[in-house]
Amino acid sequence: MPRLASKPQTITASPIRRIATLLDEARRKSDIISFGGGAPSLPPPQEVIDHLINYIKSYPQKAVGYGATRGMIELRELIAEDLKKYWNVSYDPKEEIMIVNGGTEGIYLALGAILEKDEEVIVLDPTYLGYHEPIKLFGGRVRTVPVSVENGYQPKIEDVKKVISPLTKAFILLSPDNPTGRVVTEEFVRDLVDLAVEHDFWIIFDAVYKHISYGRPTPWVDSFKGARERTITINSFSKEASIPGFRLGYITGPPEAIEVMEKLKQYVSLAPDTPGQIAMIKFLESGIKDRYLNEIVLPTYKRRRDFMYKCIQEYLPEAKTSLPEGAFYFFVNLEEYLKAMERDDEEFANRLLYRKSVVVIPGKYFGEMGKGHVRMTFVSEPEERIEEGLKRMNAYVYSYM
Amino acid sequence: MPRLASKPQTITASPIRRIATLLDEARRKSDIISFGGGAPSLPPPQEVIDHLINYIKSYPQKAVGYGATRGMIELRELIAEDLKKYWNVSYDPKEEIMIVNGGTEGIYLALGAILEKDEEVIVLDPTYLGYHEPIKLFGGRVRTVPVSVENGYQPKIEDVKKVISPLTKAFILLSPDNPTGRVVTEEFVRDLVDLAVEHDFWIIFDAVYKHISYGRPTPWVDSFKGARERTITINSFSKEASIPGFRLGYITGPPEAIEVMEKLKQYVSLAPDTPGQIAMIKFLESGIKDRYLNEIVLPTYKRRRDFMYKCIQEYLPEAKTSLPEGAFYFFVNLEEYLKAMERDDEEFANRLLYRKSVVVIPGKYFGEMGKGHVRMTFVSEPEERIEEGLKRMNAYVYSYM
Structure with missing residues (x-):
């Protein structure tokens, strides 16, 4: 094989994309609770889907x-x-x-x-x-x-x-x-x-x-x-x-x-x-956008955010985090726990997936200052699963405390 | 405005994309015959469209x-x-x-x-x-x-x-x-x-x-x-x-x-x-692909290719070209005509669009050796329009001979 260019070889593949692949495999084996991905968890507005279907049906060539x-x-x-x-x-x-x-x-x-x-x-x-x-x-x-x-x-x-x-x-x-x-x-x-x-x-x-x-x-x-x-x-x-x-x-x-x-x-x-x-x-x-955001997306996500916040405080009382004003994520400082466990955030995330089938993203992937943190998406799972995930995390960290 | 990077400024915008924009405008004004673009002119297979519609209907969230x-x-x-x-x-x-x-x-x-x-x-x-x-x-x-x-x-x-x-x-x-x-x-x-x-x-x-x-x-x-x-x-x-x-x-x-x-x-x-x-x-x-290509796409395109070849020979007898074995295009050497008209291929294409509402792509866009040529797509128009386009080209070039 002739040489490949040097620069693209030095860049790193996104670890989150790697986790997505791992997750696909893990999902087949057990009941995974994912606080990992950043994908929206709601279907698009029904009117948009209906319109798209009608358009493709009526003008297949123009549509593509x-x-x-x-x-x-x-x-x-x-x-x-x-x-x-x-x-x-x-x-x-x-x-x-x-x-x-x-x-x-x-x-x-x-x-x-x-x-x-x-x-x-x-x-x-x-x-x-x-x-x-x-x-x-x-x-x-x-x-x-x-x-x-x-x-x-x-x-x-x-x-x-x-x-x-x-x-x-x-x-x-x-x-x-x-x-x-x-x-x-x-x-x-x-x-x-x-x-x-x-x-x-x-x-x-x-x-x-x-x-x-x-x-x-x-x-x-x-x-x-x-x-x-x-x-x-x-x-x-x-x-x-x-x-x-x-x-x-x-x-x-x-x-x-x-x-x-x-x-x-x-x-x-x-x-x-x-x-x-x-x-x-x-x-x-x-007006579809306004209705979709204000009546479906934001109320759903806000409810889950507030609920996850409560769960973090209840099940991980030593964690430090900040109530997110937007987006999909809690960024949670777990240093108190990690010290006791003698693990870094990446080892923690790997073990948590292996032991408790809960996915979180290691904070160090987001930079030096992210060390000791994990990122937890609150939009991907409904409330009862959010609580179940936090309970599993609680059981895992307190087995070391 | 802060400086932009130098290299992307030196690259040239695709002239064909520019022509596509011009064409959009021209189309509103008159009956354009396009031998320009390289887009397929047939709708995708109906089974594929039907499947896509059903999939989106059944699994809207997964589909997108x-x-x-x-x-x-x-x-x-x-x-x-x-x-x-x-x-x-x-x-x-x-x-x-x-x-x-x-x-x-x-x-x-x-x-x-x-x-x-x-x-x-x-x-x-x-x-x-x-x-x-x-x-x-x-x-x-x-x-x-x-x-x-x-x-x-x-x-x-x-x-x-x-x-x-x-x-x-x-x-x-x-x-x-x-x-x-x-x-x-x-x-x-x-x-x-x-x-x-x-x-x-x-x-x-x-x-x-x-x-x-x-x-x-x-x-x-x-x-x-x-x-x-x-x-x-x-x-x-x-x-x-x-x-x-x-x-x-x-x-x-x-x-x-x-x-x-x-x-x-x-x-x-x-x-x-x-x-x-x-x-x-x-x-x-x-088997959808085989049927689509062999029963619809290739017979249609081949018929149009053969027909355009005949028309080029009939209406532009001094042109030199080669029967395309594949793809969508004739690349036509018009030097005999261009000499008489004292125009290069780009001026020719511009005037042809203006005077006769026929779109061809100047050959020089494809390289030094393309000078004196035009590219003519045979897949975009049905036979009667192909003949009409060649008749218009004939009328245009012979007004100079």
Whole structure:
């Protein structure tokens, strides 16, 4: 075999994808309770499914035909209306919005469009697993800003200032956050935008969980003075419409940036999924989205969040965590238990799956600061299973105490 | 706005995607006859559509749920059976096959997995538009081997030898070819594989049109001695199942290469489309594919090919072309006419659209050797419209003669 390229060999495969594979196998053997994955656990809105089925039935060829690289203009117009309605920011659907193949492609294109070799991108620690490797693929370097449970996982602007350098090219802000559930404060965003203007760097605002919040909504970076011309926003339909299998999202940004990302996209994936776009046009039309989120998704997830919080306090009283304001996850500091067990978070997670058939994600996968934590999804299991899972965790940790 | 990265700005947007946009607008104004696009013009098999509809109806959540990065194992197993049946080559569905988001992503991942800065990739000239730019994005350089109508657009191995250098990392072979319709000879593939072994380079075998051939099938690169460990094969469901809107294809390669491409894919697109995979499982099961290709697709396309050939000879007698053995296109040398008109192929195409509402693609888009040619798709229009289009071209060129 001729040589493979060196850089792609140095990047690490996502450990969560690895766990997904393990899990598939484990599930066949026993009754697994999963606090692991980050997939929505509800079906998409029935009206959207019905519409899609009717459309495919009536226009099979059109339903699966080629589309434009930027996506359907009808969908982009509806997205512009939607962003105006929810965040009071106006985007030109032709020039400032592009449909992408999921938030993952959005991040990839954004980093590809801005990064030069050796430039630095600041991310929080812990953070989503999917940022470090594409930064490295484009030749960039990762700088991190620590956050911790004591402060509700909120970043401090002084810590950001400490890592800014002449090579700083971008800051990635995920809010609501994976793995911590944190929604950033208005104050932090204002200060961050000021820093970005002063030091002329980009903000990549990863808003894939934007509609999954249980109290105040996330501040919208673009609505802060000076932000618009230096912000690329990443959005996904996976979480808000529960359709991750269509790989569909969208990005916003300055027209020049969208143009460069469109050129990249032509050679990365050519165009987004057509039937998914047809489904999402229906989703954004005629109030389906509002009803789905407010009557089904958010009440269900909020109930499960509150219930898991109660269970954590009851069954893992020595754990420290922060009530997530958004997204799907508790990020739980288990140091008290891990000390007694003489295990790190990864060994803990492996043993817990083996001994008690409960899946949690080791915190160290999300960064240095994640060590001693586990991430626990509260959307994947109904209440009685959440309690059962926490009971199993209790039995496991107290066998060592 | 902070700086954008320099390299993505230097790549060119695909002119065909630009034409698609123009065409959309033009279509509203007049009766356009399109010999332009490369999209299949038939609906997908009805059984596949019915199955997909039933599946979505019965399992809406599963139908649009997350899948594995490599794709569904059931689909990969069916692909392995299919490749065995058609090309008599055995692939391990776990280790040697990965589902990708269309042939475009396949090419992108393959180049990304093998190319180091300044390494060279050999492509034929003319060739598909989508190779040059991703080669450049990964820091590579393009070397070209000319082919011409006199030789039925068949490449000569001596010409390949002339451009091999110590920096040669890969050769991209597209067969059946876009834009020429050429199916390469067994002899050429054998010699190419020998060269690849001798000089230790990769062959990227782009087989997206593999089932669209009207006589002898394309030789399968992997079946030649020594090829297997240095070949990545790119396949697409877009052409053979007429489902380009699902962005679905697959690649084969040595396990180590698949592993690296999977890692890249995690950060490029995470996973392939789920409903599309469900549809393609049905397509490969129980003989639907064979019936669809042999009873519908190939007879329809072959009839149109033969008819367009007759029309070209009748209405453009000074043109030179080669009867395509596969794919969707005639690549037509119009030099005799263009000389008289004092126009190049791009001006010709622009004027033809403006004056006669007929779309053809300028040959120079496909490389230096494409100058003086146009590409004409024969699958997009039924026979009477093909004749009408050629009549209009005749009226246009003879107004100058």
